[in-house]
Amino acid sequence: MLRDKPYAFVPLLPVRPEDRREVMPHNRIDINRLTGRLVMELEVVTPLHIGSGSYRLNEGQVVRAFLRRDQVPVIPGSSLKGVVRGLAEAASRSCLAQPPGKPCQRLQAATPPGNRQPCSEKAACITCRLFGFVQGKKGYRGRVVFGEFTPCDETKWVVTELPPMEQPFKDYPRTRENRGCGNERLYYCQFYRVVGCGGPAHCPDCTKEEWLRWRDGLKGRLPAPAFRGCKFYLQGDPRQGNQPHEVISPGSRFQGEVTFHNLDREELALLCFALGLDGEIRLGLGYGKPAYFGTVRLGLREARWYTREYLPAKAVELDPVELARNYGCNDPDVARNVALLREILSGKHRGPAWGMEGY
């Protein structure tokens, strides 16, 4: 973990050929697979803002409006899907669906083997099999459906000021060879392999000036860039700023459903883990994660299996919470990432307060 940063990186794992499988077609209900629904409750832990893209006038002040359906604040399925997918990617041997920045020669080899090769219908990683993918004109619709979450009881938003968020991936250094590659110092620096900076945990210790000096000194033998991994924000005490936003207050509860079709046990286990059903993972939703906004906790109310009178009855003895707890235990690399995600997202390891050096 990086010292004094509000975020940490979870390493990308290599994707071996055997990790990709043919996708499950959508053309049947497979009675040997798992279809059903997780009925869930979502608790807001730190103020949550999900933008509607519009503004409202509140006591003479222009505020960014929370997404609502009619007059009710809602958490759209798309927000949850994005966050849960990101967690699933980090906790499995999955492809990197979207490399950051523009296509950049220097970063071609910055991801582990097999990671950047796109998934196809014949060979798809577990995340793409679960959540779908687009490849050129073709694509595969995922088998997990995120419903919209609505308040359990009357929930009102309050107006809170958030600090402005910076676009974090600006090119740095701004050289010709680094164009479109983003911030090397933060995202894919490997200098610690050849200089005595102390390694990733100490990276914030090297100032920009020192870093540039090292870089100049390493001319010709710059270590190959490698992404530190997927970025996850730590949790901490929300920081106020000056940009008014409608937010939902901590303690508010929402309810919603996640429906899944024809999963195998491993896929369902990854889904349950990425939803945080083990109770050790809280998700970061919506806007303002660097300022520790949008921490939420999902809890399982009920798992309902798809049973119908016309289908052969089948007893399903799986406990989604248990699946989430045991996820990854048969692959040491996955288990390491799972442990790291729990450390970052459990909320026990607090992120540094604002204004601290290096933040």
Add this chain to the structure above:
Amino acid sequence: MFKNLRNEARIFFWLHTAGPLLIKGPDQPGLDPLLPDMRFIRAWHNGREVPYIPGSSLKGVLRSRAEQVIRALAPDRMVIPDPFQRGRDDEMKDKPGDYRYYASDPVTQLFGQTYLAGRLRCADAFPVEDRPLVLNERNHVAINRITGATQGKALFNPEVVEEGTFAAEISLTNFAVWQLKLLGVLLQDLDDGFLLLGGSTTRGYGRVRVENAQVLVRDYRRHPPAEVLRGYEHDDTVPVAGCRYTNKGYCWEAAREGFEWLLTLNVDLAETLERLHRKQREVQQKWVNHGG
């Protein structure tokens, strides 16, 4: 074959949004830049342009769910072709109508194919008067996993129906009783959210409830049916307690509230598929033996 109208079922119901609904209209490039980049589909209805659910959208999702259900229940040897699969037109085009029907798979029998008119039709569903209709534009952005930030411009900004109630109608002519039962299964999945309407369904769009359903059954044969449902075939009859027909002059008519009773019809779907498969092979065999 189906020149004579023997029976007919019409199911009227409301599709009530239980989440945002996104059905994209035809692309209109270069139109008003102030319009959302993905407009909800609209049509003229009673002198106004209104958002609606095209019958083809509803029929499309019902068909694909029917395929999923039938593949789960059909005997292994029974082939359920992909609806876009080519080649069957050539095989079928010179054959008589009842061959085309009985040699087809059960999904095609119900929903049709270029060479065979299906028995099921879905009307366009227009907003119910005096019920709320709320449209809104939603935003979608992509988040990059490595940077944790939004990536590029918005993915898309669709116009959605946030709240709406649409009056839908499905009609079946010359139906078999198993087809009505299957329709009950499909409507249950739709009402229960295992079947979703329109686009972007994995992102939370397309959840609807089936409300206010009414089934109207007509029998055009001379003798009145008595508390039974009669399929097109003479031996396809199941009892339905309390189903009373009235004489309309040109037909017998019975109406029942709800669609759930369709699920209780005394028809074993798996057994029916087995029987349809036998029939399918029988007509194909006969055709081969008699050289057409």
